[in-house]
Amino acid sequence: MGHNRWLLRVVWPSKSAEIVKLWHIYRIPILLSVLAVLFAIRTVLHLRSPRTRQSETPLPASPTLPAEKQIAPPEYAKRKTATEKVPRRIVGGLKKNKISQDDVKIGDEDIQVLVFFSSLTTTTEKTAKLFMEGLSQNLKAFSTSTRFLEPEILDLSYIDYDEYFINPPKSEAHVQYFYLILVPTYNIDTVLDNFLEHLQETHNDFRIDTAPLSPLLGYSVFGFGDREGWPTEADGFCSQATDIDKWMAKLTSRKRAFPLGMGDPKTDATERLREWKEGVEDVLNHISETGGLGEGVPGSGDAVESDVEDVDHEDDGEVLFEVQQVAQKKTKAAKKDDLNDMEDLAKTLNSNMNGSPNPLELEIDFTSYSKKTTKSAPAPVIKEMVPKNSPTFNSLTKQGYSIVGSHSGVKICRWTKSALRGRGSCYKYSFYGIASHQCMETTPSLSCSNKCVFCWRHGTNPVGTTWRWVVDPPEMIFDGVKAGHYKKIKMLRGVPGVRAERFAEAMRIRHCALSLVGEPIFYPHINEFLSMLHAERISSFLVCNAQHPEQLATLKHVTQLYVSIDASNRESLRKIDRPLHRDFWERFNACLDILKKRRFEQRTVFRLTLVKGFNIDDEVEGYAALVEQGLPCFVEIKGVTYCGTSSSASAGLTMQNVPFYSEIQEFVLALTAALQRRGLGYGVAAEHAHSCCVLIASDRFKNERGQWCTRIDYQRFFELLESGVGFQPEDYMGEETPEWAQWGNGGFDPRDERVFRKGKNKVPLSVEAGQVMGEERVVVEE
Incomplete structure (x- = not known):
């Protein structure tokens, strides 16, 4: 072992010295050889690469020949100059795009x-x-x-x-x-x-x-x-x-x-x-x-496309007139001679009249397209809108919905919980006298034809422009939503603060808000469902999105009919409602015209949901024009509610888009002034600051003393409905709007306690000074 180590120490330095010596002697020839090889490789690659023409300009004509005898290169012989005007050629059928x-x-x-x-x-x-x-x-x-x-x-x-x-x-x-x-x-x-x-x-x-x-x-x-x-x-x-x-x-x-x-x-x-x-x-x-x-x-x-693509590309929408042979079946060769235009049709008629063999019996349909005979497609399977084992069902149930049947739902509103605990009802009590704990919020159709940026159910509820699902009977929906509502009410009996008398009242539904999610009038049997509500003396507020004029035109009496007016012009409506219909603006205007005709049959309402940055700035005059077009009985103006979900943020909605109540008030005053300049009789009637909502009403709903009467006489409504005689909204106009609900007084029910959460403004300055509006009591919730 020691001998080997000695050899390495002696041999290795000698070898290294020889290599260095050789490099110093031959380094120049080696470097030149490497450069020569690289240059040769580059030259070969350059010669093999394809050459392209640098300019598409035709070669100039020879100056020695007269102009009329000059011959253009063949590839340009059929080109027309840019300035030459030729008539536009119109050909039948759909044009194919051949993109090279x-x-x-x-x-x-x-x-x-x-x-x-x-x-x-x-x-x-x-x-x-x-x-x-x-x-x-x-x-x-x-x-x-x-x-x-x-x-x-x-x-x-x-x-x-x-x-x-x-x-x-x-x-x-x-x-x-x-x-x-x-x-x-x-x-x-x-x-x-x-x-x-x-x-x-x-x-x-x-x-x-x-x-x-x-x-x-x-x-x-x-x-x-x-x-x-x-x-x-x-x-x-x-x-x-x-x-x-x-x-x-x-x-x-x-x-x-x-x-x-x-x-x-x-x-x-x-x-x-x-x-x-x-x-x-x-x-x-x-x-x-x-x-x-x-x-x-x-x-x-x-690549070969699917069968449907092949069928469509074979005729490309060309109109073919089929001629059926009675004497014999057509072969593949005979199919090529099918009649393609009126000239061929005339030739065939002449040949038949001249006694040609195999006469043809012409059965021509000039009103339809002829398609190649294909195998009949299987009948489409009608499926459920929200199957029980679907992600949509799971998502909606997690959000608190009770799914009834395959396309209906019911849910407890947070105002229902608040009213049960004596902490205030929603704006509907201030405006129309509806107690939130006796209100059922439901929908017979979870599907909608809009994808509004402020919708709370982004991506969870189904969407569609036509009804293509299984249709549940209205009796099953009516019984199911009531059972689901009562079941959820019963679950609140153990919630701290629930008042016994209001819990007992909540076990009798007196009102139904058809505005939960989706589009209620989308349901094919909506009129039958409404009749069942009215038969049990349950009033109805129905909200639609102004995208289904045909269903709206056939809708029967409801206690109050809403139409969502989320924008004042086409572009703004497209951005904020994101409708699925291409003719959404035409549908929108058609619904407003229907509402104008209905204003003397039932109470009509424009619902304006204001979203900062979308439909507030510089749109007052546009909204005034829409009110003039539809002449509704009431105009509800409400600030958007931000639910704080990531889906809302991806739709372009953040807390920056939620207007302050002061901004809502400014908008209301500006809109009222615009309506008055147009000579329309509207005024600010009531407000509910807690809901960030204000009511503008038509002067039709003032009594002889000039006081606003926005509330509803529900007993009178059902009597008129059951009489079968035509009636107007003024016929079931209720008592005067209470003072605490009128404009400038906040709109909070004095029977209830106003609760502020910890960290919020606990006691307003006016309350500290003893200026409690309507005997409102303020309690701080820890």
């Missing part, structure tokens, strides 16, 4: 990737955010001349579809977009149903180009599903993702960048999503290098 890959140029363009998702239980939302973070890091690693902007993530529940899925977003000219869509599949109605309906309507709308999203660089869809419920795609596994992929292919002129990905979160979703993500990144890298998806490669847009 050469249309997309690269260089200075930036690529913006938009990641869309939909999530009901936040699982897909979390997955989409992690996906976007990983995609963002990988895009930065691409070494291309094209710059990738930071990817953006968008929730399909809170965007305006028109801004993204009719045309690509409007931005700087050098930015091009690429869409990625991640969606789950549910067996209940969610926002995805409305999204699919929007895609279908956009494709079939004759006013819109067949492929309005063709300027996109491409798109791809990934779906999450449950193989336990739907084992295969044919059974419905990831069916909504499949449908989105199909309609996006139509709208983008088949720019499917990467095939549809699907995975089950319980088994293989992570692995499938990783594979899909790698494929999408490869496509994006290819786009950044070449400017297009490529020709003939997977995801180039040449």
